[in-house]
Amino acid sequence: MDFNDYACDPTIYDEMFQSDGIPWEHSRELHDTLLHMPAASLASTQEEVSRSFLQEGISFMVYGDDEAEERIIPVDCIPRILTGAEWRVLEAGLSQRLRALNHFLNDVYNQARIIRDGVVPEDMVKGCPQYRLEMEGYTPPQGAWVAICGTDLVRTHDGYFVLEDNLRVPSGVSYMIATRRAAKAGFRRLYRSSRVREVEHYGQLLLTVLRELAPEGVPEPAIALLTPGIYNAAFYEHVFLAQELGAELVEGRDLLTQDGFVYMRTTEGLRRVDIIYRRVDDVFLDPLVFHPDSVLGVPGLLDVCQRGNVTLVNTPGSGVADDKSIYAFVPDIVRYYLGEEPVLSNVETYLCRRPQDLEYTLDNLDKLVVKRVGESGGYGMLMGPHATPSEREEYAKQMRADPSDFISQPVLPFSRSPCLVGEGMEPRHVDLRPFVLQGREPRITPGAFCRVALRRGGLVVNSSQGGGCKDIWVLED
């Protein structure tokens, strides 16, 4: 397979090639392997990888107007390679960031020093839709409000940038492991000789972390994974993780609260649950406290959590720290709590609640990406340079009506990686979502869910918006 038609763009960082078209040292072996592979052989590797996803049923749900459809996430067989040195920087930065955000959450729900000291405006914290008044005064075991975090990062010529800290119910870790299994089988010899760091132990790390968060005095905690059910987009992942953890996969209707504890209904009667890894959003967790119509949650769950008799992971209310407005303050949050300079950079962010930022955004709508503060998954976003004038005008109207609901950022020329498209090799934009765990200490699996914007020139990587995935190989030093 040759790279003759592979179009490098010097303004965009390429994960395989330097600006002069020569492969990076760490990608040379992969490049040479691909170069010597007949096109038919690579096509059959790709087919094998895709087929393995289909056969394993590695699916996600997509909702149309009328019905839900089970889809297989598109996967590209060619791995993306990171060096051990690069990974060390990412690891340090991600761990620093999560430690700081956990300090921040503990603080804003208790003493609120950071607000008193004027680092983060009070209205931005307490007015945030993710702020849960009900959690004031609460401290989770180990102070780990967020035990499982999936940070979205991109790379440019200027280095790595954090796009988003996903602190509520981040998904994608099952794809990280599935793509690894598939890519490993597809490039057997290369995998062995490349000395790639393993990701398979993620489940063990997660179990260790969850056990560290057990309520006080419970040495052998019973763990359950709470899913919204089979219609949830990430249901495959919920089953996968329950299997990895050896935990029961429960829905709200399987649980009840009694005498200050949570129980699940089993074939032998009620059994106490000590830790709930919940994949249900805050507002559906407890109909007595949040959404009264929720059938996904458990009445009285929050009360049991506040009594310290069950640990909810991640803690309800954590979303205030990954709010798109608070994001702009994370570098200051790191400095405030840790007294360190942030290792990882933020993308420059304009908060439209500030009149000058709104004005700048409206004047430069064709150059910026504008996001709604409360949305995620690539929904409700305006990609300025790709939008039509009428789309921009419509969006501007909405922004003027409620400026505080919007932020804007420059469109980053984030990196591209070679993908097999049809019968040739083409560059596609990629991001990465490593998973950071925090129990007694941060733990990071050396790998990530790598999302790919499959459309040529496209920048949106979300699987709900037609994105795919590929494996990331972090090399040993």
Add this chain to the structure above:
Amino acid sequence: MLSRSAQSMYWMGRYLERTEFLCRLIRLQMEALLDRPPRDIHAGWRRLYATLGRTPPGGGLGPVQGEDFTLADSFTLAGDLTFERQNLDSIWNCFANCRENARQMRHHISTEMWRTLNLAYLRIRTLEIQDIWATAPEDFYAGMVAEIGNFAGAAETTMYRDEGWRFLQLGRCIERAQLVSSLLVQQLAMDSEAGEFAELDWTSLLRAYQAAEVYHRSYGIAVHPAPVLDLMVADPLLPGSLSRCFNIIGEHLAALGTGPGQASGAEAQRVASALTHLPESRWPDEVTGRSGLLARAAAQCRELHFLVNGAYFDY
């Protein structure tokens, strides 16, 4: 085990068994299309719909018709029972439900079991009756039976023998006992209505349950209802016999105990015990007495379903 998980395992077993039952009987119908007269084909469809308690499309089967009509009718009926998405009892729906329960229970079944089921599902997911009709439709049903056999084999060799296993087996056996007893009741009713027994109908029952060879070894070439019933009901060595199903049901219920819904659990054990002893002590010698007993057994299987539900799932 979580009650809902146990319930899903139980339903996985029921749906799987129902799929297999339909495949076995429709396969016979497809083979009958090759060389049997319209009367036999018509009788086969009638028996099948009556066993399922379902009205055929168009409101009923009507009288026996000529060759062309029988062929056209069989196309419609096979389509209804195999791929009709609106028919909740169709093979397609039963198998999709089985796979859906398995999808939710992947953490309780082995990877091999899931893969076998998922591959079979992917194969039939987009099929319609016309896709299998043009060549040899019986091959499709034989293929399905083989795939279900692969699943059962994978379960046998790879699944941990915990409660999940017991509920899976319980679901399969309760479903099988209910369907087989209803099928035999229907055959006896049709004989009684005709005033004679149709040897070929009874032969087809033996073939559907892989019992023809054993029958011939034990009872000779001629097929009569009484020995067929002896074999299919009372012989615990035949894998698909009622006696064997009842024994397995009794064994799993005893191991599971009465469950949190104790009254239902105790009653389930009592009913299962009565069913286990039915082929031994209360099995009448003459064919006429057997019909009523089989109808009662089918009713008790239905009752057992609700008792299991009340004992372990919805207490």
